[in-house]
Amino acid sequence: MLKVIHPGFFTTIQDNGRFGYRDKGVPVCGSMDHYSSSIANSLLENKETDAVMEITMTGPKLEFHTSSFFAITGAEMSPTLNGIPVNSYEVHKAREGDVLSYGKLINGFRSYLAVKGGFLTDIKLMSRSFYQPITDENCIKERMEIPIETHTEYTPKISHMKSEAFHKEHELLVYKGPEYNLFTNDQLKLLFKNKFTIAKENNRMAYQLEELIGAHSYKMLTSATLPGTVQLTPAGKLIILMRDGQTTGGYPRVLQLANKSIAILAQKKFGDKITFHPVKY
Amino acid sequence: MSSYPITIRPFGEDAILIEWPPVVSESILYDILDFSESIRWDFKDYMNWELVPAYCSLTLIDRDNKIDFSKTKFELLECYKNRKAKKPAPRYLWKLPVCYDLEFGIDLEEVSKILSMSIEDVIKAHTHHIYTVYGIGFLPGFTYLGGLPKALETPRKAVPRLKVNKGSVGLAGKQTGIYPQDSPGGWNIIGNCPISLFNANLENPCFVSVGDQIQFYATNRAEYDLHKIETEVGIYNLDKIKLDA
Numbered sequence: 001m002l003k004v005i006h007p008g009f010f011t012t013i014q015d016n017g018r019f020g021y022r023d024k025g026v027p028v029c030g031s032m033d034h035y036s037s038s039i040a041n042s043l044l045e046n047k048e049t050d051a052v053m054e055i056t057m058t059g060p061k062l063e064f065h066t067s068s069f070f071a072i073t074g075a076e077m078s079p080t081l082n083g084i085p086v087n088s089y090e091v092h093k094a095r096e097g098d099v100l101s102y103g104k105l106i107n108g109f110r111s112y113l114a115v116k117g118g119f120l121t122d123i124k125l126m127s128r129s130f131y132q133p134i135t136d137e138n139c140i141k142e143r144m145e146i147p148i149e150t151h152t153e154y155t156p157k158i159s160h161m162k163s164e165a166f167h168k169e170h171e172l173l174v175y176k177g178p179e180y181n182l183f184t185n186d187q188l189k190l191l192f193k194n195k196f197t198i199a200k201e202n203n204r205m206a207y208q209l210e211e212l213i214g215a216h217s218y219k220m221l222t223s224a225t226l227p228g229t230v231q232l233t234p235a236g237k238l239i240i241l242m243r244d245g246q247t248t249g250g251y252p253r254v255l256q257l258a259n260k261s262i263a264i265l266a267q268k269k270f271g272d273k274i275t276f277h278p279v280k281y
Numbered sequence: 282m283s284s285y286p287i288t289i290r291p292f293g294e295d296a297i298l299i300e301w302p303p304v305v306s307e308s309i310l311y312d313i314l315d316f317s318e319s320i321r322w323d324f325k326d327y328m329n330w331e332l333v334p335a336y337c338s339l340t341l342i343d344r345d346n347k348i349d350f351s352k353t354k355f356e357l358l359e360c361y362k363n364r365k366a367k368k369p370a371p372r373y374l375w376k377l378p379v380c381y382d383l384e385f386g387i388d389l390e391e392v393s394k395i396l397s398m399s400i401e402d403v404i405k406a407h408t409h410h411i412y413t414v415y416g417i418g419f420l421p422g423f424t425y426l427g428g429l430p431k432a433l434e435t436p437r438k439a440v441p442r443l444k445v446n447k448g449s450v451g452l453a454g455k456q457t458g459i460y461p462q463d464s465p466g467g468w469n470i471i472g473n474c475p476i477s478l479f480n481a482n483l484e485n486p487c488f489v490s491v492g493d494q495i496q497f498y499a500t501n502r503a504e505y506d507l508h509k510i511e512t513e514v515g516i517y518n519l520d521k522i523k524l525d526a
Contacts, residue, residue, distance in 0.1 A: 021486065022331050022333050023333050024487040026421045027421075133479075175291070175294070221336040223298075224333040224342075247418045248335050248417075248419060248425075249418070253292075256294075258294060259293075
């Protein structure tokens with residue numbers, strides 16, 4: 001078991017998603033930066049579906065109540081084990097009583113912590129991904145006890161990996177969305193030439209962008225949306241839906257992010273800049 | 282078999298969007314659901330597909346990110362063209378109780394003014410009509426209901442509320458619906474339904490499916506409280522009628 005001494009800003013348990021319930025309005029959920037969480041799992045030779053901890057902006061303080069092995073990937077948040085710095089993208093051993101804490105955010109926005117065997121919180125609708133009201137909690141809380149397996153011996157096949165610094169990238173690859181043709185030539189110029197700023201309204205549901213690209217009055221019938229769908233509001237605001245995003249929407253879906261670009265965006269925070277780069281189907 | 286001019290387009294790396302003419306119509310909706318059944322039947326090797334129907338579209342999402350678009354498009358068109366009438370999945374009319382007391386129907390007086398109808402007539406009209414579920418989304422278990430009589434069309438509130446209570450029954454534009462959980466919202470609230478539309482502890486978390494129908498009936502406060510308790514302890518018997526296909 002792992003005990004939460006301090007939860008950090010917003011820390012959740014996430015696996016690779018909740019599938020099969022989108023027709024009942026249930027978002028897919030899962031790790032925002034799927035690439036980083038997969039690396040953490042593979043360093044520990046976990047299953048791809050094992051749950052990791054997603055740590056946003058400010059990290060938690062966690063106490064191991066059993067021996068385990070762990071790996072940290074994604075955003076660099078100056079992690080320490082019993083006060084001694086630990087490298088990301090490496091397998092580390094934790095003993096009972098060890099305290100893992102996080103310091104300053106150096107880069108990125110979301111860090112992933114995987115333990116050998118994964119975090120064993122309740123499975124709800126076939127996934128452990130936190131999402132209220134499907135799971136009881138929306139994030140970890142002080143004094144919460146999170147079940148994990150006990151591992152005393154483990155020789156990793158790969159002890160460390162070079163960190164793939166893709167979260168420093170700022171270019172998002174975008175396909176045409178279903179309502180792409182709504183864009184005027186002027187809007188397209190703005191869209192592909194300008195930089196866009198991440199608004200303070202950014203979370204696991206959606207990232208809003210600050211710059212407006214022109215109002216429209218197009219009306220459409222509600223249709224499905226996906227993680228990575230870029231919606232254009234009547235006021236001309238761009239909203240990029242993320243893993244906890246609603247499954248249907250009535251705003252035009254003008255662009256669709258490449259899957260890797262969802263992971264890049266997940267490492268962006270308020271004030272960061274991004275650009276769009278068109279790709280063809 | 283009725284047939285519409287459908288379009289099939291890629292939607293990102295792991296989804297395909299199938300679209301029908303953009304009209305709210307039950308025959309289109311039933312054609313979408315029928316095609317969805319045929320896909321489940323004909324593409325058994327693709328069990329990792331999710332199918333999301335809504336109004337005049339069907340979105341197919343491959344959770345394994347393995348879609349070969351041109352091949353799949355061809356196969357889907359063949360499937361649409363050649364599908365045979367078969368026994369469709371059962372559809373139901375759900376009769377749901379609503380307490381329209383002003384304690385719950387916090388906008389009922391205002392709605393009655395806007396529509397120039399008495400509160401009794403608003404309730405009568407709302408419970409008289411049968412609504413079709415054209416989509417489920419926005420929140421888990423939130424149903425987009427079509428078939429609202431013109432007389433009940435009420436503009437969305439200018440300033441949305443930060444919190445609308447779970448179970449609230451609202452009116453907005455051409456739509457009516459039930460909030461399945463506490464949520465911010467801009468609909469005019471005219472009552473509350475004590476039955477939970479979404480329960481994450483059940484294998485099927487939402488008893489309503491797209492294509493089903495819903496009719497409300499007015500219930501008094503005592504019955505509302507009883508149904509609420511019955512729902513919470515899991516002994517409420519849903520009133521449903523199987524619809525002929």
